[in-house]
Amino acid sequence: MVPLSYYLILSGILFSCGVLGFLIKRNIITIFMSIELMLNGVNLSFVAFAAYWHALSGQVFVFFVMVVAAAEAAVGLAIIIAVYRTRETLNVDQVNLLKL
Amino acid sequence: MTPSLHLWLIPILPIVGAAINGFMGRRLTREASASVALFFCGSAFAAALVVAARFSSLSLPHVEYLAHWIRAGSFQADFSFYLDQLSLVMLLVVTGVGFLIHVYAVGYMWDDPGFYRFFCYLNLFMFFMLTLVLASNYLLMFIGWEGVGLASYLLIGFWFTKDSAASAGKKAFIVNRIGDFGFLIALFLMIKHFGSLNFADVFHSVSGMGVEKAGAGLLTSIGLLLMVGAAGKSAQLPLYVWLPDAMEGPTPVSALIHAATMVTAGVYMVSRSHMIFERAPMALMLVAIIGTLTALFAATIGIAQTDIKKVLAYSTVSQLGYMFMACGVAAFSAAIFHLMTHAFFKGLLFLGAGSVIHALGGEQDMRRMGGLRREIPWTFWTMTFATIAIAGIPPFAGFFSKDEILWRASRVSLVYWGLGVFTAFLTSFYMFRLWFLTFFGEFRGADAAAVDAGHGSHGHDSHDHEDHGHGIHESPKIMLVPLMILAVLSLVGGWVGVPGSLGGSDRFDKFLGPVFHATIPATEAQGAIPEESTKGPEPEASHSQELLFTGVSVSAAGLGLFLAWLLYYRRPDLPLEIAHGLGRLYGAVANKYYVDELYAALFVTPLVDGSTRILWHGIDQNVIDAAVNDAADGARHVSDTVRHMQSGNLRSYAGWVAVGAAVIIGYMVWMGVR
Numbered sequence: 002m003v004p005l006s007y008y009l010i011l012s013g014i015l016f017s018c019g020v021l022g023f024l025i026k027r028n029i030i031t032i033f034m035s036i037e038l039m040l041n042g043v044n045l046s047f048v049a050f051a052a053y054w055h056a057l058s059g060q061v062f063v064f065f066v067m068v069v070a071a072a073e074a075a076v077g078l079a080i081i082i083a084v085y086r087t088r089e090t091l092n093v094d095q096v097n098l099l100k101l
Numbered sequence: 102m103t104p105s106l107h108l109w110l111i112p113i114l115p116i117v118g119a120a121i122n123g124f125m126g127r128r129l130t131r132e133a134s135a136s137v138a139l140f141f142c143g144s145a146f147a148a149a150l151v152v153a154a155r156f157s158s159l160s161l162p163h164v165e166y167l168a169h170w171i172r173a174g175s176f177q178a179d180f181s182f183y184l185d186q187l188s189l190v191m192l193l194v195v196t197g198v199g200f201l202i203h204v205y206a207v208g209y210m211w212d213d214p215g216f217y218r219f220f221c222y223l224n225l226f227m228f229f230m231l232t233l234v235l236a237s238n239y240l241l242m243f244i245g246w247e248g249v250g251l252a253s254y255l256l257i258g259f260w261f262t263k264d265s266a267a268s269a270g271k272k273a274f275i276v277n278r279i280g281d282f283g284f285l286i287a288l289f290l291m292i293k294h295f296g297s298l299n300f301a302d303v304f305h306s307v308s309g310m311g312v313e314k315a316g317a318g319l320l321t322s323i324g325l326l327l328m329v330g331a332a333g334k335s336a337q338l339p340l341y342v343w344l345p346d347a348m349e350g351p352t353p354v355s356a357l358i359h360a361a362t363m364v365t366a367g368v369y370m371v372s373r374s375h376m377i378f379e380r381a382p383m384a385l386m387l388v389a390i391i392g393t394l395t396a397l398f399a400a401t402i403g404i405a406q407t408d409i410k411k412v413l414a415y416s417t418v419s420q421l422g423y424m425f426m427a428c429g430v431a432a433f434s435a436a437i438f439h440l441m442t443h444a445f446f447k448g449l450l451f452l453g454a455g456s457v458i459h460a461l462g463g464e465q466d467m468r469r470m471g472g473l474r475r476e477i478p479w480t481f482w483t484m485t486f487a488t489i490a491i492a493g494i495p496p497f498a499g500f501f502s503k504d505e506i507l508w509r510a511s512r513v514s515l516v517y518w519g520l521g522v523f524t525a526f527l528t529s530f531y532m533f534r535l536w537f538l539t540f541f542g543e544f545r546g547a548d549a550a551a552v553d554a555g556h557g558s559h560g561h562d563s564h565d566h567e568d569h570g571h572g573i574h575e576s577p578k579i580m581l582v583p584l585m586i587l588a589v590l591s592l593v594g595g596w597v598g599v600p601g602s603l604g605g606s607d608r609f610d611k612f613l614g615p616v617f618h619a620t621i622p623a624t625e626a627q628g629a630i631p632e633e634s635t636k637g638p639e640p641e642a643s644h645s646q647e648l649l650f651t652g653v654s655v656s657a658a659g660l661g662l663f664l665a666w667l668l669y670y671r672r673p674d675l676p677l678e679i680a681h682g683l684g685r686l687y688g689a690v691a692n693k694y695y696v697d698e699l700y701a702a703l704f705v706t707p708l709v710d711g712s713t714r715i716l717w718h719g720i721d722q723n724v725i726d727a728a729v730n731d732a733a734d735g736a737r738h739v740s741d742t743v744r745h746m747q748s749g750n751l752r753s754y755a756g757w758v759a760v761g762a763a764v765i766i767g768y769m770v771w772m773g774v775r
Contacts, residue, residue, distance in 0.1 A: 020755075
């Protein structure tokens, strides 16, 4: 059996990649994907703990996260499309004003 | 229990007048302001007369409880009033002389723009003075004590636009603070050891204590501290310096506050506390020494003054010294007797001087007066009465009271008596000097034009009168009538206390007897102080001796009169030669022995310098201000650094969040490892 720590280290690496991408990237879609990566990193640690402790609550929580992530993706992508339509750019540094 | 006397009315009436004039005076006419002030002051006098009329039917001391004030544990001080022979005498003097001076002031202050303000303060003063006199505990007395100080400050600085008046007011207030500090400590000692400030309780506790023969015990300490307070209020050495400066106030104020009533509060307080002083011979001796030295010291200064009011001011200090001398030889009734006659003749002298100043349109320098007896005869004659009275020439009032003091002083020590008689000679000399300089010889003021110029520059004292062409004019009736009444009192006021040696029965002493002699344990008192009156009737031999002493003091007064006549009437050129001959001694006297300069060098300058350098530049600027400024500067520097976090860049915020999370996780991991 794969030890728990492996899962957790992988989860940490995924999360850190997400954070790094979030901080470094300028494209909104890439930032968005980085957020998904962070969420999934966390999800991985949840399921790993759930399997380790034989407790279902971790699995259940992951479902919740996935549902929220799906909803977020729907809303987020809609916003990104709206932003691109109005500003013709996806660079976050240029989208720093609420007013056009 | 006797029916209520409504003693509370006596102090309350003047403050009602003060309130009316104070709050509404601006809208009242002069006539209305004056009648309000006179009505409330006069009705206080009337109420005092009613009390006096019913006095014989009272069981004394009569205490009238008015209201709760302070109740803390076993300590209590109430608003209640205390009436005995001593307070009755004070009550009548204060309201009576006070009323006369109110009347006079209506005429004197008529043209002053602050007319209503003046009477507001004057009534306020009456309220506090009557509270002081009637209080049944030391705390209420202290309220009155501070209150008269306040009224005195307000009235000395009445013409506050004049710099000298404003600073004279401050000087009086500050010097009085020094005395009040001693008084206050004495009160604390009483609370600590007697648990009460009520006269009855304190004196009851004290009466159980023996005479402190050696060293400084509790009673000696209290006595000395009370004397510090009295020296401040009553202008004794070394705290007398404020009184001559207080002459910056309007002349009726000088008469009322700085001659007749307020400055005698110290004498009243010492007499009231006679139980304490009688058991503290050290304190009593100090009172006598201070009194004697002050009397002599101030009299010598009085000789060389040229300002008419300054002469009277030093004379007041000197006469107050007599009163303390009397207190110091345990002749309290003689002190109160002199207090009363002094109120009459010194009040009159000040009012008369005011009338002279008024007549000359503000001139106060005696070198520019002279020959006024024909111009202002009424003022001249009333002033003459007062001058004879203060010089101690029989049968005027001052003779009886001063003689009583000197006689009692001679029973304790001939030194007191000798200095007292010499002071009496000086008193007679400087008073007749004033009299000759003012009323005799040629008028030395410049011509009418100069007098008119004086009119202009001393606008406050001026009074437009019909015969303006001449410049010098007699004062209006409203000012003369009080002068006349006081003149009569200066003549007859002493007759209530004619001593046994002159065929009288010394009724005044007998009247006050119950206050001062009631509770002295005779055996102890005789050990400490020769108590003449407790020994029963005096033997014949002592009568003739007393007459001899009287003769000496009267001839001293006569000598003073003769010398003044010689120097200032007969040979007016002599004083200048003598002054030149004496040189520096004369300079020292004329400059008041440089006491003000000495105090300035010893106390004021170090205090100002110390305050400036250490307290202001050192502590205030470098510590207190610096703490506040540095705190603000530090906050700004830190903020300046930290504000770079707030870049407005979204990803840098996310970065901070990540860093923060990492720090927290790192901390938790580290804690977990531990």
